[in-house]
Amino acid sequence: MESNVPPPLRILAIGAHPDDIEFGCGGVLLTEAARGRAISLCVCSRGESASNGTPDEREAEARSAAELLGASIEFLEMGGDCRVESSRANAIALAGRIRKLQPAILLVPTRTTNQHPDHVAVGQLSEMAARLARYGGIEELRDRPPHSVSHCLAYAVTPAAEPPRTGPILRIDISAQFDRWVQLMERHQTQLRTRNYIELQTARARLLGLEAGVEYAQALFPTDDFLFATLGDLPPSVRLF
Numbered sequence: 001m002e003s004n005v006p007p008p009l010r011i012l013a014i015g016a017h018p019d020d021i022e023f024g025c026g027g028v029l030l031t032e033a034a035r036g037r038a039i040s041l042c043v044c045s046r047g048e049s050a051s052n053g054t055p056d057e058r059e060a061e062a063r064s065a066a067e068l069l070g071a072s073i074e075f076l077e078m079g080g081d082c083r084v085e086s087s088r089a090n091a092i093a094l095a096g097r098i099r100k101l102q103p104a105i106l107l108v109p110t111r112t113t114n115q116h117p118d119h120v121a122v123g124q125l126s127e128m129a130a131r132l133a134r135y136g137g138i139e140e141l142r143d144r145p146p147h148s149v150s151h152c153l154a155y156a157v158t159p160a161a162e163p164p165r166t167g168p169i170l171r172i173d174i175s176a177q178f179d180r181w182v183q184l185m186e187r188h189q190t191q192l193r194t195r196n197y198i199e200l201q202t203a204r205a206r207l208l209g210l211e212a213g214v215e216y217a218q219a220l221f222p223t224d225d226f227l228f229a230t231l232g233d234l235p236p237s238v239r240l241f
Contacts, residue, residue: 010038012103014126016084016118018047018062019188023201025107025155027174027181027218029069039071040101044122049081053190065187086124092140094129099144106130110154110221115161153220163221171208175215212238
């Protein structure tokens with residue numbers, strides 16, 4: 001007997017390094033996982049050039065975080081940390097993963113230039129890959145059917161990576177998952193040896209939440225416009241007029 005229950009909405013988060021996703025949008029992913037979303041992570045290096053932590057340690061930390069999140073995780077070979085290039089070959093490889101996982105939503109790094117160059121490259125690659133995944137005639141991708149992503153949203157790994165606020169941003173209320181988000185970031189102990197990244201991220205989330213009337217929020221930055229059937233479908237505004 002076939003089930004009429006649709007599969008859960010799948011979210012694919014893509015990061016340049018083993019901790020980027022957890023710090024940049026981990027609270028969002030925990031919030032979505034609590035609603036039954038299927039979460040997949042794709043990491044484009046193993047932190048080979050990091051000042052703290054070996055590649056094996058970094059990968060183990062990311063896998064531990066994925067387990068806490070209840071997510072699948074995959075590491076891609078794209079030249080290694082500090083060597084990721086926004087190339088057509090890398091975009092096609094990432095498009096293959098998009099076809100394999102068939103996510104409705106992509107979460108990707110912002111492309112703001114004032115940040116680690118790998119973040120910029122992976123942000124560019126992700127948007128290219130989302131487009132290439134739609135095209136049926138690409139020879140390297142013909143083993144899987146084309147797939148169209150519904151939304152590609154960007155996250156900022158650091159405050160400097162946030163794009164200029166020339167338009168609206170999405171704020172996700174992560175208050176209910178705040179403690180688990182801290183636990184998620186704590187899985188990356190090698191990255192906490194020389195700087196308190198957790199305090200940096202929670203301070204950002206506190207400010208975003210206070211501005212919106214909730215305890216904690218994380219921001220996502222749309223890469224395209226949205227289509228609504230009616231004005232009644234609009235979400236609440238942050239600002240109270």
